[in-house]
Amino acid sequence: MMTQGDKAANKRMKSDNVQAMLMIAPFFIGFILFGYVPIIYILRYAFTDFGGFGECKFTGIANFVRIIKRDPDFWQSLLNAFLLAAGKLAVEIPLALGLAVLLNRKIRGMNFFRVTLFLPSIISAVIIGLIFSLLFASHNGMVNAILMHAGLIAKPINWFNTKWKAMFILGLASVWQNYGINMIFFLMALQSIPQELYDCASIDGAKGIKGFFYVIFPVIAPIFQSILLVAIVGSLKICDLVIACTNGQPGGTTEVVMTYIYKSFFGKSGRNIEVGYASAMSLVTAVFLGMVTVVYLRATKKLKEIV
Template identity: 50%
Template structure:
């Protein structure tokens, strides 16, 4: 029997491991630096200035928890904007999630002609600039020369132009519609990825047992897509909570601030924009609102994760 002799020099393994460790550190160093500069430092900056009265130019004045007390007790407009945010998120998910799932099932069907074409068409709105999309839809829903009103006139559905951005109900409808159009394609792709990982043998066995396509959908497809569904729900809620540019372009919070969402409300105090242009910039108060909103988002996420974990353990 031939004996294998290790002729490596003493300490060579240690040097090799050390060089690998250095390479690993160098590879993650750029991302770590970026994370510290663009995520950790802004968070610390916001938390710090939330305890000051500061407009970016004058000398900061320490005010303790006064900004937080103002948010929690003396600013109903902030809570109205937060309520609008949750309303948009809830109504949007009621339509978006079922529609994305159904379209994913249809596109995943091998018998559908042009399946790849429909995948591209449905996903395409997700790559458009939100500002451009908002501008296009603001023109489409214009009260006097908009295409939507013209089509409704021709169909005989209306006998006078609808001011889509003149009241809260119509404006919220347009916001939800545009937000839905820009995001359902991405969620469809998530569901499509999950569908392609489901073994075909399960459907074949169900067909042999006499299960209808509808029964297969609720007994096989939906349960096996539950992890993807949980991810899509969480991303949809967090994405809607961070909605800013679409509201600024479409309604700018109007009419009269009734369609303001929480991020646009905070944005206007940071940059003295829109309805808040006549007021002074209030970095301190805007920072306090950002901290409160972050806490609310964190609590919402934790509650959702806790509930989804319980539901998953119950299903198992």
């Protein structure tokens, strides 16, 4: 038979369970509404010819055939996303890691620099896109004014008249927006290393760059793998920054896959609303992102085995 104490303990346990369920219910409901419902929506319309209004006509795999055979712009936008991600991450990740190492020192006033360097990460991507479009404006941009005043150029440069110059600006803006959050992640990883390990490494003569590669990096390697994966996927899904800064110009050459899908879905930039076709492109893009994730995890599997 249950004692009075057991009954009280069970009652408290049930009360705690109910309280826990109530606390996670809003998150769980939001996850279902904004996670799974859109996926079901996309799956529903990917195999149809639907323009947002009127009849929803089932077309089978016609949308996917169109993507593969008759839409080179989609593949170009996907390639642009990969090029932009590769270029910016080659700068962003080493910069974030280097700053984290420098800021992981017990020096007076270091918190000020941590907060200051992190600030760009809390600014809206749309605002950052507008800032960089104004900074690099061809006639009244601050960058051209500084370069001309320093005598480095004789006349203003039109930064957005060619694909590669515009892509450079997008990469620069994206690095400025995202290096701060990656820096904080790396800083948290570095601060999780016990001080005794630094002391032992110093005694053994592993200091500076040697100490970083032989002592510090092996410890944070698993965390480094996760940070880089999130950065890669996030970079491939870039959208609002591109729309605000170049909107795919010049001539759509800086269009990335997410902006291309967005404009097809909502009929932007003079395009027709093609919900069905945009849904099919979303599925194809999701497959590519999944492939990138699997390949990356396989290629970096040894990072988890370093420690």
